[in-house]
Amino acid sequence: MNIAMIGAGYVGLVSGACLADFGHRVTCFDVDEQKIASLRRAEIPIFEPGLDRVVAENVTAGRLFFTHHLAEAVADADVVFIAVGTPSRRGDGFADLTFVYAAARMIAQSLSGFTVVATKSTVPIGTGDEVDRILREENPGADVAVASNPEFLREGSAIEDFKRPDRIVIGAEDDRTRELLAEVYRPLYLNDAPLVFTTRRTAELIKYAANAFLAMKITFINEIADLCERTGANVQEVARGIGLDGRIGPKFLNAGPGFGGSCFPKDTLAFAKIGQDFEAPLRLVETTIAVNDQRKRAMARKVVAACGGDVRGKRIAVLGLTFKPNTDDMRESPSIVIVQALLDAGAEVVGYDPAGIEAARSVLPPIDYADTAYKAAEEADCLVIVTEWNEFRSLDLEQLSRLMRGPVFVDLRNIYRRHEVERFGFSYFSVGRPNGAE
Known part of the structure; x- marks a missing residue:
């Protein structure tokens, strides 16, 4: 099948690469010409384990293409997926659908033959109705159907999630649309991945x-x-x-x-x-x-309390800056609030992350950065684990104890046992475990 992916960001790039890996011919479109040029050189703009290999293999095999000309992607497509961003709208927090509707208007001009336009972007209930209206208004003669096909990808394991999904949700209003989208995912449901067919609005709500x-x-x-x-x-x-x-x-x-x-x-x-x-x-x-917003600031207070109630002038090593391991995504990461709160309390902060330092520089207030966990720990009064990267699970605690100036070890992910840490002279603090618990 010929598939067009509108948006070569996280969802679009992962989905497009995996669909190409299933044997489809996929063309990814993006308005960012520099991004398209980079992708054509097999340079992946995001950190996602395994994605570089899947992209390179399918580009080489002639199944995956990148373009900044939308008509080139859409003209011969059987299915066009909309995978553009829906960020929180400033002022009211509602999903900003500007990019979705702009994509629909552009797609309408290039349709030929029967085409399904499916939203992969996370969109409010009823968005598919508006996309359908826009397509028919812009191109009244088009033979087009609109569906909802939400993604359920976890950053850090997106390839596995796409290829071995818990379910595939397809929201469509007619049998022809359902059959075409079922064919897109045929390699998956033959392996017993359940296809869940619903109405379009129901699919939007499921996500x-x-x-x-x-x-x-x-x-x-x-x-x-x-x-x-x-x-x-x-x-x-x-x-x-x-x-x-x-x-x-x-x-x-x-x-x-x-x-x-x-x-x-x-x-x-x-x-x-x-x-x-x-x-x-x-x-x-x-x-x-509300509780989650308060939680992040509370974790900074936990660090301050572990340091005796005062961190002014103390050096705090923060390990893990991204919101989760195996990604370079800093969006809404707890580290942002924790670092700012520690700085507000007068601490000196040095951060380390295996993949997210460059992204962190653009969102964190000015702090020092280290290129290893051990460099971050040098002369630190307190070490804080914020993100549970695998390399933090087996730190050389003896080496850390020699490098650090102070003995405070705050484990906000509960990846260590108390006795493992305390035998090297640390004062150990974790989350939700009593003082004597392992």
Whole structure:
């Protein structure tokens, strides 16, 4: 099949590369000519494990192409996916659909033959209706159908998620559209990946509801962690005890400094606004947003308390700046709030991240950066693990103890056991675990 991907950002690039890997002919379009030129040279603008290999192999095989001429991508396409950004709109937090609607207007001028236009971007309920209206207004004679096909990719494991999905959601209003999109994903559902067919509006709602529910799970266990610290319970044992219940499940029950990234913060905010617009307030979602915002600042207070209540003039080494491991994405990362709060308290901060330092420079206030965890720890009074990169799970604690000036070790991801750290002279602080717990 011929497929056009409008938007060569994170979702568009991953989806386009994987669809090409299935054997389809995919052309990715983006208005950023420099990005297209880089992609043609097999230079990947984002950090995503395995993506460079999939892109290079499919470009070489003649299945994956990049262009900044939209007509070149759309003219012969059976399916056109819209995968452009829907950032939070300034002022009210609603999803900004400017790029989606602009894409629809451009697509309309280049349609030929029966074409399905499917939104992969996360969009509010009813967006597909407006895309359909725009297409028919701009090109009344077009044989076109509009569908919703939301993505469920996790940064850091997006290739695996696309190729082995839990489900494929297709929101369409007619059989012809459903059959065409089912053919796009035929290599997957032959391997038992369930195809979930719904109406277009239902598919749009599924995406928001899924992200909001996962965000609530994270926020719930973080609140339980606070209760554990005050009662002497252990949040990791609580999480295991409830996660073994098949109705709950173990995923997204790791206590930490709060959620960030490109999806959960903006999608929960947009979802709350959708509820308000339809006079069906989503109180749990609204509370999730508020609690998560407060959580990040609270983690900075935890670091200050671990340092005896005062960090003025102290050097704090922050390990992990991105919102999660295996990405260079700094959007809404807890580290942003934590670092700013520590600076506000008078601390000197040095940061290290395996992939996110360049991105961090553009969003963090001025701090020092190190090129290894050990360089960051030199003469530090306190070390803080904010993001659980694998390389932080096996730090040479003896070496750290020699390098650091102070003995404070704050583990905001609970990746160490107390005895492992304290035997090297550290004062160890974690999240939701009593002082004597491992």
